[in-house]
Amino acid sequence: MGKDSVQVGLLGLGTVGTGVMQILQMNGKQISSRAGIDIVVKKILVRDKQKFRAVKVDPSLLTTEAAEILEDPEIDVVIELIGGLDVRWYVEEALKRGKFIITANKDLMATAGAALLRLARDNGRNIYYEASVGGGIPLIRPLKHSLGANKIVRIVGIINGTTNYILTRMDLAHLEFAEALREAQAKGFAEQDPSNDLEGRDAAYKLCILANLAFNSNLHCDSVYVEGISNLQQRDIIYARELGFTIKLLAIGEELPEGLALRVHPALVPLTHPLAGVLFENNALYVEGNAIGEVMFYGPGAGAMPTGSSVVADLIEVVRNINHQVENGIMEISFQDKNVVPPYELASAFYLRMQAKDQPGVFAGLANAFSEEMVSLDMIIQKRSSEGKAEIVLVTHAAKEKKFNAALAKIHKFAGIMAINSVYRVIPK
Ligand SMILES: NC(=O)c1ccc[n+]([C@@H]2O[C@H](COP(=O)([O-])OP(=O)(O)OC[C@H]3O[C@@H](n4cnc5c(N)ncnc54)[C@H](OP(=O)(O)O)[C@@H]3O)[C@@H](O)[C@H]2O)c1
Numbered sequence: 001m002g003k004d005s006v007q008v009g010l011l012g013l014g015t016v017g018t019g020v021m022q023i024l025q026m027n028g029k030q031i032s033s034r035a036g037i038d039i040v041v042k043k044i045l046v047r048d049k050q051k052f053r054a055v056k057v058d059p060s061l062l063t064t065e066a067a068e069i070l071e072d073p074e075i076d077v078v079i080e081l082i083g084g085l086d087v088r089w090y091v092e093e094a095l096k097r098g099k100f101i102i103t104a105n106k107d108l109m110a111t112a113g114a115a116l117l118r119l120a121r122d123n124g125r126n127i128y129y130e131a132s133v134g135g136g137i138p139l140i141r142p143l144k145h146s147l148g149a150n151k152i153v154r155i156v157g158i159i160n161g162t163t164n165y166i167l168t169r170m171d172l173a174h175l176e177f178a179e180a181l182r183e184a185q186a187k188g189f190a191e192q193d194p195s196n197d198l199e200g201r202d203a204a205y206k207l208c209i210l211a212n213l214a215f216n217s218n219l220h221c222d223s224v225y226v227e228g229i230s231n232l233q234q235r236d237i238i239y240a241r242e243l244g245f246t247i248k249l250l251a252i253g254e255e256l257p258e259g260l261a262l263r264v265h266p267a268l269v270p271l272t273h274p275l276a277g278v279l280f281e282n283n284a285l286y287v288e289g290n291a292i293g294e295v296m297f298y299g300p301g302a303g304a305m306p307t308g309s310s311v312v313a314d315l316i317e318v319v320r321n322i323n324h325q326v327e328n329g330i331m332e333i334s335f336q337d338k339n340v341v342p343p344y345e346l347a348s349a350f351y352l353r354m355q356a357k358d359q360p361g362v363f364a365g366l367a368n369a370f371s372e373e374m375v376s377l378d379m380i381i382q383k384r385s386s387e388g389k390a391e392i393v394l395v396t397h398a399a400k401e402k403k404f405n406a407a408l409a410k411i412h413k414f415a416g417i418m419a420i421n422s423v424y425r426v427i428p429k
Contacts, residue, residue: 005038006319009069009099011045011090012081013053013062016104016131019308020079020315021055031312035319043069045082070094077318079311080105088112091127095119100322102314104131104307110205110221113212114332121330126321128314133206134159134283136306137299138313143213143287144331150289152214154254156427159206161281161301162197163229163249165189167266168279171237171246177230189281199228200264203251210285211253211262216335219262223340227265236353236422239393240268243351243379246276250427259339261346268351268395268426344402349378349426353393354411355418358385362416366392369410375399389418395426 010017024031024041032038041061049062069075070093078094080087080103088108091101101120103109108116109129120127130140134157143152158164162184169180181198184190196202208221229249240247245268254261269276274296278284283301288294300306320326356362363380370377376397383391396404411417 003037003323005040006035006077006322007040007042007072007075008077008079008315009043009045009072009075010041010079010081011066011069011087012083013044013046013055013057014081015304016307016311017044017081018053018055019304019306020081020311021057022305023308023312025055031316035316035323037319037323039315039319042075043072045069066090070097070099073097075099076322077102077315079103079315080108081311083107085111088116091116092119095123095125095127098123098125100125100318101127102131102311102318103127103129104311105129106132106202106205106209110208113209114218114335117330117332121333126318126330128318129209130314131307131310133209134285134297135161135300135302136309137283137285137297137301138310139210139285139297140213141313142297143210147287147289147292147295150291152255152287152289154252154288155210155214155285156275157203157207157210157251157283157285158248158275158278159210159251159283159285159301160197160200160203160249161283162190162194163200163203164278164283165281167229167232167237167247167249170232170234171241172279174234174238176234177232198230200226200249203249203264207251207253207262207264210251211260212332212335214253214287215255215260215338217260217338218335219260219338219340223262225263225265225343227263229266232266233422236351236424239353239381240351241271242381243268243393243395244271245269245351245426246271247424248275248278250275252427256341258345259341261341261343263343263346266424268424270427270429272429273427344405345400347398347400348404349398349428350396350404351393351422351424351426352396352408352420353391353422354420356390356392357416357418358388358390359416362390362392365414365416366394366411369414370396370407372410373399373403373407375404375407398428
């Protein structure tokens, strides 16, 4: 190609951008040697050029004019680290001008990934997005390449660090939800407005990206069923432990004969399951493939250096492709639309906690309601009663959700049951 370096434009020098620059400064020699050619960051777009930066960069690299990057024909690669959906225009413009894109932006890839990848294909370029899910954990490349020989049956992930931190603290330190959230915010693991994380929307976007790669599908992210953790009570975590489980916010994608099942919800995870040991802000993805069996990817799901590590790994791959003029096929273009199975058609075991009157016939009534809907019970405990009340906790065997819901509707009407406090799904060992 006759180049002696590949020029890069960075959009954003915040948390991840800083990590990227630190890694390039720390490991620059090895990175260039792996890429086969020198990598030069030519310009960095920021909002405020005067702002203090945690990384030393030549001030002449900073600009507040996107055109200085997008319109520079010498820049081959644009790394988008601003975030949000407004950057779509920058990405489109860069692709149209023949630049490769690297991004850590899950919102963009989950909502506009398919269209942007088509645009990349039409311009003979590609988009790399390893950092958009799981921060520093390699997930995109393993699903696209390393596990490519498999038919993936199921992916189960803990892919939101904020909620995993909160749930871990609720479990291990017996904190209530609000306390654990305050602590996560104080330590920088939760944003001031954490609703996207707590309500499961962040995990749903990430699941959408991963499921499309795992199942060769073109899913719309609104086909993911989403339930968050903000109603979770510490009491349920204590009961779950007593029964041999912990509670995690899971993102589950499965390919069933009827179609794809995609859901994000809190679930009881057996303490013996590898995902039960994923603690604090860490993330993990558990993958079941028909050749490999089960494999789990585990590590830091966010942070400047871990996320920067994924971005720079993408950069090495792009630069190798540019340097060796490797044909740049976009695998995602062949993905197909697939049917999505509604949650009520899916089968799960369920955990149920309720307040009952401490009187004869309550257990018999419960047993009847479940057996009429063909839902069988796996475990049941009754806690000491006070003032004529008892707390009953039970776990069912796997049943179709619509059957379980029908039993629940009967239980609601049952005079012996005063309140149904919590219902959570349970994943098998
Ligand atoms: N943080 C993580 O651990 C993490 C992990 C995985 C993925 N991600 C993703 O990585 C991306 C970046 O996240 P981040 O945490 O690094 O964000 P951040 O700390 O908020 O940094 C954003 C950067 O973009 C610049 N910027 C914002 N709006 C701009 C505009 N209109 N024009 C020019 N520059 C603008 C800011 O400039 P100033 O510095 O001048 O304000 C800042 O440098 C997001 O898509 C995020 O979802 C982040």
